[in-house]
Amino acid sequence: MTLHRSWLRFARLPSIPSFAAALHGAALLAALWGAASPAVAEMCAPPLPKPSAALLASAQAQANNHGFLWRISKGGHNSYLYGTLHVGKLEWMFPGRELNNALQASTRIALEINVRDATLMRQLQAGMAAGTVAPLDAALQQRMAQQARRNCVPLVGLERVRPEFQITALTLAAARMRGLEADYSSESVLSSYAATSQKPVESLESVDEQLQSFLASDADDLQHFVDEGLTDLESGDATQLLATLAEVWAASDLQQLNNYALWCNCLKTESDKAAMTRLLDDRNPVLAHRIDRLHAAGETVFAAIGALHMIGAAGVPERLRRMGYQVQRIF
Numbered sequence: 001m002t003l004h005r006s007w008l009r010f011a012r013l014p015s016i017p018s019f020a021a022a023l024h025g026a027a028l029l030a031a032l033w034g035a036a037s038p039a040v041a042e043m044c045a046p047p048l049p050k051p052s053a054a055l056l057a058s059a060q061a062q063a064n065n066h067g068f069l070w071r072i073s074k075g076g077h078n079s080y081l082y083g084t085l086h087v088g089k090l091e092w093m094f095p096g097r098e099l100n101n102a103l104q105a106s107t108r109i110a111l112e113i114n115v116r117d118a119t120l121m122r123q124l125q126a127g128m129a130a131g132t133v134a135p136l137d138a139a140l141q142q143r144m145a146q147q148a149r150r151n152c153v154p155l156v157g158l159e160r161v162r163p164e165f166q167i168t169a170l171t172l173a174a175a176r177m178r179g180l181e182a183d184y185s186s187e188s189v190l191s192s193y194a195a196t197s198q199k200p201v202e203s204l205e206s207v208d209e210q211l212q213s214f215l216a217s218d219a220d221d222l223q224h225f226v227d228e229g230l231t232d233l234e235s236g237d238a239t240q241l242l243a244t245l246a247e248v249w250a251a252s253d254l255q256q257l258n259n260y261a262l263w264c265n266c267l268k269t270e271s272d273k274a275a276m277t278r279l280l281d282d283r284n285p286v287l288a289h290r291i292d293r294l295h296a297a298g299e300t301v302f303a304a305i306g307a308l309h310m311i312g313a314a315g316v317p318e319r320l321r322r323m324g325y326q327v328q329r330i331f
Contacts, residue, residue, distance in 0.1 A: 065096030083307030084186030
């Protein structure tokens with residue numbers, strides 16, 4: 001079976017939600033959607049329809065490479081490193097020739113977390129639950145409710161998860177109005193491909209590692225995070241950032257991706273910078289080490305992690321170079 005036929009098969013399966021935590025960590029919001037009530041999915045944008053055969057055939061016929069792909073070589077064999085996007089569009093689902101070849105050659109898929117693992121999803125749901133987290137102040141609660149109404153996200157269910165994930169859910173609800181769907185994320189596509197092609201999937205991070213990278217460090221940090229998140233939603237900056245990042249990813253524009261800090265308007269304070277370091281740089285050594293461990297075991301690994309983990313001297317490609325890999329960008 002060719003990869004494109006496999007892609008067509010899983011495109012007809014029920015969609016698999018896998019979302020980003022502030023654009024990082026796709027499994028976290030997959031757990032959020034499971035934790036919230038079904039009403040949370042009733043957004044302003046119309047429900048995502050099941051693609052028709054004609055739409056799928058058109059998307060397949062126009063398949064191009066998107067994202068960022070490297071061949072990594074060490075010990076006499078190759079693996080692959082792929083920078084993903086945690087939202088997507090139908091026309092981005094089908095791979096171009098080079099991505100097709102890399103997937104065909106791989107013996108194992110490695111994601112940040114395997115979103116098809118029900119046990120991991122339950123653990124994530126438990127970690128994301130509101131629990132005993134300190135309540136937001138009244139002004140923030142009112143603004144959160146206003147954004148929920150504006151984006152057609154009922155508070156029922158939303159309030160059952162921590163405020164960090166409420167912000168992300170609202171951002172994704174708004175993003176749907178720009179045609180960006182979490183159901184078409186790279187992780188959803190790849191995990192479904194792995195299932196239909198019967199390739200095993202590895203998690204590169206634990207549930208605790210994913211959660212700790214995103215949760216606020218204390219009550220003050222939480223209030224600040226929510227305040228800034230709501231401000232970005234109210235101004236439209238949040239969805240504009242996501243739309244711009246999606247354009248950069250779709251065009252495989254690595255130079256623009258490397259300049260993310262210059263155009264994202266998301267590193268305004270020392271707190272912002274610390275949060276970004278926690279979300280990206282602090283996770284990269286673990287991701288690189290676990291990719292190396294799978295590769296050293298003789299696997300041809302297709303390791304797919306968020307594209308922002310690829311940038312700069314602290315990015316995963318540069319870390320792998322320092323670990324003795326030959327790293328060649330394919331597209």
